[in-house]
Amino acid sequence: MDDIRERLRGLPAFPADLPVLDPEAVPADPTELFVAWLNQAIETGARQPHAMTFVTTRRDGTPVGRTLILKDVDESGYHFSTHRTSRKGVELGRNPRASMVFFWRESGRQVRVTGTARALGDDVSQADWEKRPSYTGSPNPDWQVYTLDPDEIEFMQAREDRNHTRVEYARDSDGAWSHHVVTTPAG
Numbered sequence: 001m002d003d004i005r006e007r008l009r010g011l012p013a014f015p016a017d018l019p020v021l022d023p024e025a026v027p028a029d030p031t032e033l034f035v036a037w038l039n040q041a042i043e044t045g046a047r048q049p050h051a052m053t054f055v056t057t058r059r060d061g062t063p064v065g066r067t068l069i070l071k072d073v074d075e076s077g078y079h080f081s082t083h084r085t086s087r088k089g090v091e092l093g094r095n096p097r098a099s100m101v102f103f104w105r106e107s108g109r110q111v112r113v114t115g116t117a118r119a120l121g122d123d124v125s126q127a128d129w130e131k132r133p134s135y136t137g138s139p140n141p142d143w144q145v146y147t148l149d150p151d152e153i154e155f156m157q158a159r160e161d162r163n164h165t166r167v168e169y170a171r172d173s174d175g176a177w178s179h180h181v182v183t184t185p186a187g
């Protein structure tokens with residue numbers, strides 16, 4: 001165990017040549033910034049840039065995460081798909097509040113999207129099912145596309161000196177977004 005502790009301690013956390021997040025220059029709409037960061041991750045060859053950790057809660061309040069693929073982003077929110085009868089599907093049925101955490105390690109960027117998950121229509125779900133590599137021609141009534149309708153989105157840009165920059169957007173009840181710099185400790 002001493003061995004793994006020393007190995008971990010010796011690993012670099014972040015490289016020196018990271019992009020800079022200027023809180024004065026961010027757009028009013030957080031999804032514009034999210035799509036810009038996602039596009040940069042895709043264009044610079046990040047592996048599975050559309051993968052994220054998706055967090056739900058169990059009946060007793062315990063949070064649980066797993067990796068999912070982002071399928072789309074539009075005015076309704078951030079789309080993902082899964083089986084309705086999976087554990088996460090059942091958990092969302094009980095409590096639709098959820099979070100997505102994206103991490104693009106090459107650029108030291110993290111985004112946390114928090115909101116309320118809502119099931120999209122059968123037409124959308126079956127169209128997604130038919131595009132899967134495992135599709136054999138039969139519909140799957142258990143397959144469900146959801147959208148996570150966000151009300152809070154936090155962007156973190158890592159810095160080599162660990163003074164990471166964080167900008168959090170919050171949506172008010174009228175749907176308007178505002179943002180501020182987060183100053184609580186961060187790593």
Ligand SMILES: Cc1cc2nc3c(=O)[nH]c(=O)nc-3n(C[C@H](O)[C@H](O)[C@H](O)COP(=O)(O)O)c2cc1C
Binds near residue numbers: 087088
């Ligand atoms: C890179 C990656 C992508 C994945 N994408 C999906 C996905 O889009 N939908 C899905 O249902 N499961 C996906 N999985 C599997 C889930 O992480 C999870 O194991 C499975 O959905 C069961 O989760 P649950 O028991 O919490 O419901 C993916 C796993 C990995 C490693």
